Amino acid sequence: MPDLAEQDDRRPLAEAAQRARLVPPPIAEVLVITGPSGVGKGTLIRALRERVSGLELSISATTRAPRLGERDGHDYHFLSHDEFDRRLAAGEFLEHATYAGNRYGTLNSELERVRVKPDARALVLEIELQGSRQVRRALPGALQVFIAPPSTEALRARLEGRGADTGEQIEERLAVAGRELEARSEFEHVIENDRLERAVGALVELIASIWGPKPRGASQ
Ligand code: ADP
Ligand code: 5GP
Secondary structure, rough: OOOHHHHHOOOOHHHHHHHOOOOOOOOEEEEEEEOOOOOOOHHHHHHHHHHHEEEOOOOOOEEOOOOOOEOOOOEEEEEHHHHHHHHHOOOEEEEEEEOEEEEHHHOOOOOHHHHHHHHHOEEEEEEHHHHHHHHHHHOOOOOEEEOOOHHHHHHHHHHHOOOOOHOOOHHHHHHHHHHHHHHHOOOEEEEEEEOOHHHHHHHHHHHHHHHHOOOOOOOO
């Protein structure tokens, strides 16, 4: 039997409204992980997904050049500035931001990709501060978590240890981080990524407390 939404002749209107961001796209849960670059968001999310199943990663679009080993369509959708602008003008982004000279954004199609995927419980967005503020307005029901470093020195050490950026890029990221850290009070949920295991545990507990004691697909 066809899905009710498919029978609904108002569907084109609903889709147009979504494109115009008048109504949020339908999806069960959205988890936003934000915090300064190098704080360990990616590492935490990888560990979280080993503990809780059904968490689908949103693949962002960016104009930044791929790092060694990064693959188009897997780590990011790598776009030219022109293509990014074209998609922005076409209303394809849920949120977008300029960060350290490059554009980043979440495509609405990511929500749709996960919405129709069997066993997907939530879409996980790993995004910077400006984007998380836009998602707060567009999807007020999304669970937003700010990841904080134990100290600025630890953040610098992690950025240097990751070995992905030049000295100049690290300084640029640390300058942005200073401003981002001032915004932690905007967030109801803040987790300090001191020891990875402890921080992952705190994230698992938080998700359980918000989405129910035993979320569908939780493997623990
Ligand atoms: P982000 O995604 O926030 O930019 P990453 O996940 O790439 O950050 O982590 C940056 C670096 O910090 C990586 O080299 C990672 O291994 C390291 N790292 C992450 N969490 C911790 C932690 N709790 N303690 C020490 N190092 C960590
Ligand atoms: P990186 O260049 O290290 O991959 O990412 C730089 C920053 O951009 C990180 O803080 C990362 O979380 C953020 N970022 C990645 N994808 C997106 C996105 O789709 N939207 C926004 N607003 N930020 C993103």
